[in-house]
Amino acid sequence: GESVGLHLPTLSVQEGDNSIINCAYSNSASDYFIWYKQESGKGPQFIIDIRSNMDKRQGQRVTVLLNKTVKHLSLQIAATQPGDSAVYFCAENNAGGTSYGKLTFGQGTILTVHP
Amino acid sequence: KAGVTQTPRYLIKTRGQQVTLSCSPISGHRSVSWYQQTPGQGLQFLFEYFSETQRNKGNFPGRFSGRQFSNSRSEMNVSTLELGDSALYLCASSSGQAWNSPLHFGNGTRLTVT
Numbered sequence: 001g002e003s004v005g006l007h008l009p010t011l012s013v014q015e016g017d018n019s020i021i022n023c024a025y026s027n028s029a030s031d032y033f034i035w036y037k038q039e040s041g042k043g044p045q046f047i048i049d050i051r052s053n054m055d056k057r058q059g060q061r062v063t064v065l066l067n068k069t070v071k072h073l074s075l076q077i078a079a080t081q082p083g084d085s086a087v088y089f090c091a092e093n094n095a096g097g098t099s100y101g102k103l104t105f106g107q108g109t110i111l112t113v114h115p
Numbered sequence: 116k117a118g119v120t121q122t123p124r125y126l127i128k129t130r131g132q133q134v135t136l137s138c139s140p141i142s143g144h145r146s147v148s149w150y151q152q153t154p155g156q157g158l159q160f161l162f163e164y165f166s167e168t169q170r171n172k173g174n175f176p177g178r179f180s181g182r183q184f185s186n187s188r189s190e191m192n193v194s195t196l197e198l199g200d201s202a203l204y205l206c207a208s209s210s211g212q213a214w215n216s217p218l219h220f221g222n223g224t225r226l227t228v229t
Contacts, residue, residue, distance in 0.1 A: 107157055
């Protein structure tokens, strides 16, 4: 039958604001998490990753927070710019021999930054 | 350092045909993974190759296959194309040394099956 497209969550912010994108994961065995940014016509671009032995990691203008108790991941973008407009995906993996190259992706969040 | 390169960027095929997609990983990366991206299912893992061996496989039918060459370049093949195979096919490379090596994606091949 005809497939129904995913209805992605959206986040709309003004340039200069801070953005927070959230992600819930379901596999309690997951211990590696990555955030990707995908612009129209391009592949996912690596932003930042975090391992389960950490609860926070910072990069350039981005911070990832991990709460394993409630299985929640968030990406904070400081001073959001129009160039940050894209779809953001969280992805997870768990340790083990069957995990090589195999990420489980979330549905994505559309971030729109208004000048 | 050049990124992951996928060719061709666009393909149009007819039902029943077969197609081969190509991926060149980042220099020094030995692992190549393939993903299918569709509006309905999102990003789904197809398979992963390391040192010319398939090390991991997703839940796709046998019509989807791949291989990796000694220079780490990879190809994936889809036989007997169906309309539902229309998708963006993404290749990602990593060092592959550890299960949690970050994946770096190419810009994909857009396949349309008519």
